[in-house]
Amino acid sequence: MTKPPLVGIIMGSQSDWPTMRHTAEYLDRLGVPYETRIVSAHRTPDRLAEYAKAARGRGLRIIVAGAGGAAHLPGMAAAFTPLPVFGVPVESHALKGMDSLLSIVQMPAGIPVGALAIGRAGAVNAALLAAAVLATTDPALADRLDALRAEQTEAVAEQPVDTPP
Numbered sequence: 594m595t596k597p598p599l600v601g602i603i604m605g606s607q608s609d610w611p612t613m614r615h616t617a618e619y620l621d622r623l624g625v626p627y628e629t630r631i632v633s634a635h636r637t638p639d640r641l642a643e644y645a646k647a648a649r650g651r652g653l654r655i656i657v658a659g660a661g662g663a664a665h666l667p668g669m670a671a672a673f674t675p676l677p678v679f680g681v682p683v684e685s686h687a688l689k690g691m692d693s694l695l696s697i698v699q700m701p702a703g704i705p706v707g708a709l710a711i712g713r714a715g716a717v718n719a720a721l722l723a724a725a726v727l728a729t730t731d732p733a734l735a736d737r738l739d740a741l742r743a744e745q746t747e748a749v750a751e752q753p754v755d756t757p758p
């Protein structure tokens with residue numbers, strides 16, 4: 594039987610998936626159950642409201658929201674749910690994700706969004722941050738997170754090598 598999702602990974606467009614799949618990949622590595630949805634703040638506002646309002650009642654614990662450009666998805670999701678929302682600024686073509694970052698990070702006091710880095714780094718770290726929050730009440734997950742960090746440390750060489758041209 595599959596476990597019910599604890600993390601909702603939402604994104605504004607199919608075009609965000611190449612970035613947001615990294616969140617899914619890391620949650621898979623850590624054994625954290627999640628779901629994925631395309632939910633646009635602008636193109637599907639009713640879907641966003643319904644999703645965010647129902648999220649806690651369906652058992653989700655955290656929402657990771659990725660969006661690019663005028664990236665209102667994380668902030669609007671946070672407005673509709675008391676769950677922690679982590680925002681991932683997707684790298685846009687026109688402004689390289691600076692637009693996404695500034696849209697996500699500068700929330701008015703009272704409705705928080707935890708803003709991550711632009712692009713893949715933010716997507717990976719959103720998964721690790723979500724796992725760290727869940728690990729505060731899940732010792733087995735805390736062990737898996739420790740193991741992943743140890744693996745990462747082991748993988749760092751002491752000396753650089755020339756890369757082929």
Ligand code: RP5
Pocket residue numbers: 604605606607608609633634635659660661662663683
């Ligand atoms: C945002 O607009 C999405 O999050 C996406 O990053 C951006 C562009 O969307 P598409 O035009 O590629 O669907 O809503």
